[in-house]
Amino acid sequence: MKIATWNINGVKARLETTLTWLKETAPDVACLQEIKSMDEKFPSGPFEDLGYNVITHGQKGFNGVAILSKTPLENVTRRLPGDEEDEQARYIESTISTPTGAVRVACLYLPNGNPIDTPKFPYKLAWMQRLEARVRELLADEMPLVVAGDYNVIPMPEDARRPEAWTGDALFQPESRTAYRRLLNLGLTDAIRATEPAPETYTFWDYQAGAWQKNDGIRIDHMLLSPQAADRLAHAGIDKETRGWEKPSDHVPVWIELAA
DNA sequence: ATGCCTTGTCGCACAAGA
Numbered sequence: 425m426k427i428a429t430w431n432i433n434g435v436k437a438r439l440e441t442t443l444t445w446l447k448e449t450a451p452d453v454a455c456l457q458e459i460k461s462m463d464e465k466f467p468s469g470p471f472e473d474l475g476y477n478v479i480t481h482g483q484k485g486f487n488g489v490a491i492l493s494k495t496p497l498e499n500v501t502r503r504l505p506g507d508e509e510d511e512q513a514r515y516i517e518s519t520i521s522t523p524t525g526a527v528r529v530a531c532l533y534l535p536n537g538n539p540i541d542t543p544k545f546p547y548k549l550a551w552m553q554r555l556e557a558r559v560r561e562l563l564a565d566e567m568p569l570v571v572a573g574d575y576n577v578i579p580m581p582e583d584a585r586r587p588e589a590w591t592g593d594a595l596f597q598p599e600s601r602t603a604y605r606r607l608l609n610l611g612l613t614d615a616i617r618a619t620e621p622a623p624e625t626y627t628f629w630d631y632q633a634g635a636w637q638k639n640d641g642i643r644i645d646h647m648l649l650s651p652q653a654a655d656r657l658a659h660a661g662i663d664k665e666t667r668g669w670e671k672p673s674d675h676v677p678v679w680i681e682l683a684a
Numbered sequence: 685a686t687g688c689c690t691t692g693t694c695g696c697a698c699a700a701g702a
Contacts, residue, residue, distance in 0.1 A: 458701085460691070484692090485691090485692055595702060
C-alpha cells in the first residue's frame with residue numbers, strides 16, 4: 425500500500441501536474457495540501473476519473489487539504505480539535521479500508537508561523553500542541569496511523585542545505601523543533617529519516633534566488649508513523665524530479681510503502 | 685536589510701508563503 429503527501433500550492437494551478445504525477449506514481453492514497461480552493465470548487469472529477477475517492481477541507485484562497493484514495497474513505501474528521509475559533513482549513517483525517525486492514529490517515533498543513541514576533545508564531549505553537557493531543561488520542565486506538573503533510577518544521581540542521589539561513593525563522597525555531605520532537609517522542613517514526621541517508625534530503629526549494637538550481641532546500645514535509653504502521657514500513661521516498669517540471673510546486677511529494 | 689518567485693484575489697497592487 426503506497427501513501428503519498430504533497431503540498432501542491434494551488435489545485436487550479438497544479439491540476440495537470442498533479443494528475444500527471446498520480447498517473448506516473450499511482451499511490452493508493454494521496455494527501456494534498458494548500459489546495460487553495462473551497463470544497464464546492466475543488467475539481468474532483470478528473471481525480472475520480474483516475475479511480476480516486478476524494479474528500480476535501482478547503483477555504484477560499486488559502487490553505488486547504490484533501491485526501492484521495494482508491495479505496496473508500498470512512499469516518500472523516502475535518503478540522504483539528506482543540507480550538508473552536510480556528511477557521512483555517514489545515515487538517516483532515518479518514519480511515520482507509522484495505523484488504524489487509526484499516527489505516528487511519530491524517531493530512532495536515534501546519535501553520536508557517538512567520539514572522540515570529542507576530543501572533544502567527546504562537547498560533548503555530550498552539551496548533552502543534554493541539555496536534556500532539558490529537559495524536560495521543562489516535563495512538564490509543566492502536567490502529568495503524570500515518571500523520572502526513574507539510575509540517576513547516578526543519579527538524580535538524582542536516583534537514584537544511586544552509587541551516588544558518590533559517591535562524592530566526594519560525595520553521596527552525598527551538599520551540600518549533602521541540603514541539604516536533606515531542607510528537608516523535610509519543611512513539612512516532614519519521615519515515616524518511618528511518619529509511620534515507622541524511623545528506624541533502626529535502627522536500628522544499630524556494631521559487632526565489634535559484635534555490636532549486638543550487639539545491640538550497642529544506643526538509644519540511646514529513647510522514648510520521650505509529651508503531652503499528654512503522655512495523656509495516658517497507659520503503660519511503662521523495663519524488664524530487666517533480667521540482668524540475670514545468671510550473672512546479674515549490675514542494676515535492678513524499679511517499680511510503682506499507683507491507684501487507 | 686530587502687527582494688529575489690508564485691498563487692489567488694470581485695487585480696489594475698497586495699497578502700501570504702517559507
